[in-house]
Amino acid sequence: MSGAGTRRGEFELIAALFAPLSKGAPGALGLTDDAALIDVAPGCSLVTTVDTVIAGVHFRSDDPPDLIARKALRVNLSDLAAKGAKPVGFLHALALNDGIDDAFLERYAAGLAADVTEFGVPLLGGDTTSGPGPLSITITAFGVVEKGKALLRSGARRGDVLCVSGTIGDGALGLACLNHDLEISTVLSDELVARYELPQPRLAAGRALAGLATACLDVSDGLVADVGHLCAASGLAAVIGRYTLPLSAGARSAVEQDARWWDEILGGGDDYELAFSIPPDRLADLQSIASRLKLPLTPIGTLTPGQGVTVIADGKPCALERTGYRHR
């Protein structure tokens, strides 16, 4: 990725850059063992999830190394958020190639360190290999949730209200700004790009929703696609009102410029917001969580009998050009 510098050997790399990220986690065994130990309190279940991100597929090869690392971790933390889990640590499998040098890895590890601190989630172990392919990062994240309280994709009931956290579409529009497909003011563009490069896993919201939401997932593939997954798992359909979607100033500016950006907002992905269903009589509880967390939690539609996702605008269903994640 970053040219022709030198690179430490695997053991030196781990000791210098990664072992410090395991501080305070005795189960990491100082990253000098083959495995890690996790103690799970009685009454809790362990939640685990894995995601691989590959240069040129899931991120751009010239993205800043610290942001590559942080996003790779955060997409996994977002999966834990969607389960209502509290993160407890992660494993980190890194497949390097000869183009990755020490300078790149130092910036990469600094980014990871920032998020280890921000989210209180220690590195527990990992694997470092080298091959001919593009840089590839596989993170396995661990969280804990009270037994029986994990939020699932299934569980929504007919008549439940469909809601989302934060604002929708910013990640995909941020990528469009980076690719010079979308031209808006620098201030708005910077905000959208930041949302693409550094998603905010909604951990506090996920934990607050455990016990309230009937189903939940994080929006990574695109709102319509992911709500479709929630519907399929719950055996229901969803109707979304397009004008109820919470939009940032940048996203509003984009659709005012050209209504075709709605496709990107509805289908672009990279939101890492939560989409979830709640019983209609719990909307007041939702509003009190939203004000406590200072995070919009917005009703956007309804779960109905049937299957599939319909988006309504101007009184009629929209034709959806994009309904799922497209690799970049």
Add this chain to the structure above:
Amino acid sequence: MSGAGTRRGEFELIAALFAPLSKGAPGALGLTDDAALIDVAPGCSLVTTVDTVIAGVHFRSDDPPDLIARKALRVNLSDLAAKGAKPVGFLHALALNDGIDDAFLERYAAGLAADVTEFGVPLLGGDTTSGPGPLSITITAFGVVEKGKALLRSGARRGDVLCVSGTIGDGALGLACLNHDLEISTVLSDELVARYELPQPRLAAGRALAGLATACLDVSDGLVADVGHLCAASGLAAVIGRYTLPLSAGARSAVEQDARWWDEILGGGDDYELAFSIPPDRLADLQSIASRLKLPLTPIGTLTPGQGVTVIADGKPCALERTGYRHR
């Protein structure tokens, strides 16, 4: 890897080939969710480990797909064995490329299915991506061990006896047979190749050693390198008697042909046997475990003050040409 056939989409692939491997594991959520749930019994710790294997680096691109899958899983089970843990499941992150077709994946999944059954270790979840790089498989394996009983690399004491399970060197010599570097009888060559292609994670031995061994790891990088890791973690040195090493008929035949094969036996890796230390007064317990498991557990040396690993043959230290894993 296998040419130009068609390939199912990600969701279809998971439903058709991988979801059946999660049978009997409710925490896998049918592989339709973003995460998996694991319940750990009170009094137990979760043990977790991750390893990536890449085509052309850790296995040969023309290795049989079923064996690629099984070995990718088994190298992780071997790490659990070295901790004395009982496996409970695994996550599977697969990075494909356009050369991988359905026929390849069906054979791959059939191999994985065979080991899911053989080791009673369900698939709990995963991630499937596609990129321009070689096939890459990252498996995160989970096991449980009684709290405080996990075997670690650290913990060996001076005067402890160093031991290994099974026979040493067969994996590396099997690879030498596949590469036509080593020419021996077909019967012996087939046995060595099988040891390279399908390692046997020493799970029963690891569990029997929990509470007996003072330190343990699995031999993947090469006997001398891995014993070196155990020594470093324990703050000791090791002296190994070369003629005490348990060898298979194939390995004996190789060193009789040319003593230079000792380098491969001592440093080649891919053994996936356990190397461990026990107090000298527990040798009788070791022998009873060996006969119960019908698996050789052989004393090969001693832990002494100092650092580093010395191999003695013919009354003097051997010069070691290879002391660690070399990618193939």
